[in-house]
Amino acid sequence: MRTSLRRRLPAAVAAVAVGIGAATVAVLAPGSDASAASGCQVAYRINQWSGGFVAYVDVTAGTSPVHGWTVTWTYSAGQQITSSWSAQVSQAGVAVTATSMSYNGELAAGGTTEFGVQGTSGASNPVPTDLAVTGSGCAGGTPSTPPSPSPTRTASPSPSTSPTRSPSPSPTPSRSPSASPTTSPPPTNPPGGCGSAVVCDGFENQAAGTPTGDWAVSYPSCSGAGTATIDTTTARSGGRSLRVNGAAGYCNHVFVGPTRSLTGIGPVWYARFYVRHTTALPPSHVAFAAMRDASDGGNDLRMGGQNAALQWNRQSDDATLPEQSPAGVALSMPLPVNQWTCVEFMVNGTAGTMQTWVNGTDVAGLHEDGTPTADVDRQWLSRANWHPQLTDFRLGWESYGDGADTLWFDDVALGATRIGC
Numbered sequence: 001m002r003t004s005l006r007r008r009l010p011a012a013v014a015a016v017a018v019g020i021g022a023a024t025v026a027v028l029a030p031g032s033d034a035s036a037a038s039g040c041q042v043a044y045r046i047n048q049w050s051g052g053f054v055a056y057v058d059v060t061a062g063t064s065p066v067h068g069w070t071v072t073w074t075y076s077a078g079q080q081i082t083s084s085w086s087a088q089v090s091q092a093g094v095a096v097t098a099t100s101m102s103y104n105g106e107l108a109a110g111g112t113t114e115f116g117v118q119g120t121s122g123a124s125n126p127v128p129t130d131l132a133v134t135g136s137g138c139a140g141g142t143p144s145t146p147p148s149p150s151p152t153r154t155a156s157p158s159p160s161t162s163p164t165r166s167p168s169p170s171p172t173p174s175r176s177p178s179a180s181p182t183t184s185p186p187p188t189n190p191p192g193g194c195g196s197a198v199v200c201d202g203f204e205n206q207a208a209g210t211p212t213g214d215w216a217v218s219y220p221s222c223s224g225a226g227t228a229t230i231d232t233t234t235a236r237s238g239g240r241s242l243r244v245n246g247a248a249g250y251c252n253h254v255f256v257g258p259t260r261s262l263t264g265i266g267p268v269w270y271a272r273f274y275v276r277h278t279t280a281l282p283p284s285h286v287a288f289a290a291m292r293d294a295s296d297g298g299n300d301l302r303m304g305g306q307n308a309a310l311q312w313n314r315q316s317d318d319a320t321l322p323e324q325s326p327a328g329v330a331l332s333m334p335l336p337v338n339q340w341t342c343v344e345f346m347v348n349g350t351a352g353t354m355q356t357w358v359n360g361t362d363v364a365g366l367h368e369d370g371t372p373t374a375d376v377d378r379q380w381l382s383r384a385n386w387h388p389q390l391t392d393f394r395l396g397w398e399s400y401g402d403g404a405d406t407l408w409f410d411d412v413a414l415g416a417t418r419i420g421c
Contacts, residue, residue: 038063040138042071042131053079053125056116057087057098059133061107068105069135071098073128079121086195086417087115096128100135104195107137116420197272197415198265199258199393203240206230211242216259218394220290220300226254226397236274236340236410246286246397248404255290255396258414262392265416267349269390272419273412276340281305282403287313288395295349295389303345303356304398309334310366312354314380321354321380322365328375331365333358340410342421352386360421 041060046053059069071087074094081091087098096117104113194200201214208230211217217228225247235241242256275288287304299315306313309332312321322328335341335358344357345366356366368377380386395409413419 040066040069040133040135042133044073044127044131046125046127048121048125051122052118052120054116054118056114058112058114059100059107060112061109061137063109064137065109066105066107066111066135066137069100069107069133069138071131071133072096073131075128077122077124077126079119079125081117081119084115084117086113089115089117101196105135194413194419195415196417197413197419198262199260199412199414201258201413202235202238202411203230203242204238206240208232208240211256214259215242215256218255218257220253220255220394220398222251222253224249224252226252228254228256228396231408234276234408236276236408238410241276241408241410242395244288244395244397244407244409246288246399246403246405246407248399248402250400253396253398255394255398257392257394258412262390262414265390265414267389268416269347269349269414270344270416270418271346271393271412271414272342272344272421273395274340274342274410275335275407276410277335277337277405277407279403279405280337281308281310281335281405283307284399284401284403285313286400286403286405287398288405288407290394290396290398291347291388291390292392293388294391295387301347301388301390302398303343305335310356310358310363312356312366312368312380314383317383319380319383321368322376323374323379325375328365331363331376333363333365344418344421346418347388347390349388349390352388357421 039062041058041062043058043060044055046055048054057071059066059071073096075096076094081089081096084098086101086104088101089096089098098115098117100113104115107113203211203215205213206215211228211230219226225245227245229243231241231243232239234243244254244256246252246254269291271289273289282305285304285306287300287302289303290300292298293301296314296316302313302315303310304313305311306320307324307329309329311324311332313319322331342357342359344360346353346355348354351370353370354366354368356363365376368380370381372378372381393414395412397405397407
């Protein structure tokens with residue numbers, strides 16, 4: 001069995017922030033002045049479980065703009081990085097170097113960006129104490145006092161995964177939810193925390209009613225009683241969301257997708273959206289997200305539910321991920337009701353692999369790694385050389401029998417690197 005199927009439990013969380021000068025790390029001695037630093041700051045915090053961890057690293061500019069940055073540290077307990085996001089990360093023995101990407105190397109004065117790494121660890125996983133950041137604009141700072149540990153990010157059972165941010169470009173702290181009605185004109189700013197995403201939209205530019213402009217309603221195959229509208233009474237952030245009234249029975253298909261071209265994303269897609277719904281996923285097959293696959297005759301790659309748990313479904317041959325065995329379904333999870341849930345996924349058309357996260361945690365049964373595994377991706381990989389070429393993205397509702405639901409979607413992002421929650 002793949003090690004990715006082991007269940008992980010959060011063990012601890014730690015954080016450290018160190019102020020630095022141009023090329024050295026400065027650690028406060030007792031009694032030192034802890035006034036605000038004019039140089040760059042770097043903060044490191046972790047979620048860890050038995051044998052593994054995810055670390056989130058924040059780089060903050062001081063009083064000068066930054067034009068490219070590099071963060072270095074060393075591990076003291078044999079930690080090994082297995083993946084990273086939002087930075088070019090390399091490890092040589094115990095030494096780690098992380099360099100900014102083209103899209104996050106420029107920081108305004110006081111601005112912050114975040115990257116992350118995932119790795120393996122032994123019995124202990126101490127936080128590095130020699131964090132240092134260099135870069136144009138990072139010189140000349142007074143170190144700040146290390147903050148207290150950050151709140152633990154929830155880490156539910158998960159196979160080893162990429163954070164594909166995956167774990168993912170690391171999540172930017174989310175804005176406070178709001179469910180208040182609003183009649184004010186739509187704001188023009190997209191939701192934060194999208195990095196270099198091609199699509200980054202919280203529907204705030206939409207007026208109440210039928211989606212227009214950047215979003216369009218479609219009824220694949222056939223239409224029925226399903227509807228999709230912009231809602232101004234329920235939102236995760238801001239004052240608007242996409243509401244889908246999904247009707248039961250076959251042929252009540254309704255979806256909403258971005259009107260802009262998504263070809264610039266490339267062969268590897270990462271998606272992040274928040275969803276809230278009222279009714280538990282039914283035993284029968286339903287879908288709430290779909291993408292057309294040009295390499296599969298234009299058929300859809302669908303995300304939804306079956307047997308009351310999240311699943312992927314391939315329209316052309318009805319293959320599912322995970323397999324619909326009791327053991328396979330147990331490796332997935334239900335979609336929580338009456339609360340906002342962050343759903344992320346990665347579809348790698350080059351490697352023919354897929355990965356899914358719920359609230360930042362990899363879902364074992366929704367992780368197709370290219371190696372057939374009973375109850376997980378054996379059925380999916382029965383088709384040789386599956387390499388999807390995705391061309392669009394739609395959120396909505398599609399039922400094939402029983403199952404009605406009301407869903408809200410918000411803060412949608414699509415890009416070539418993990419966006420995060």
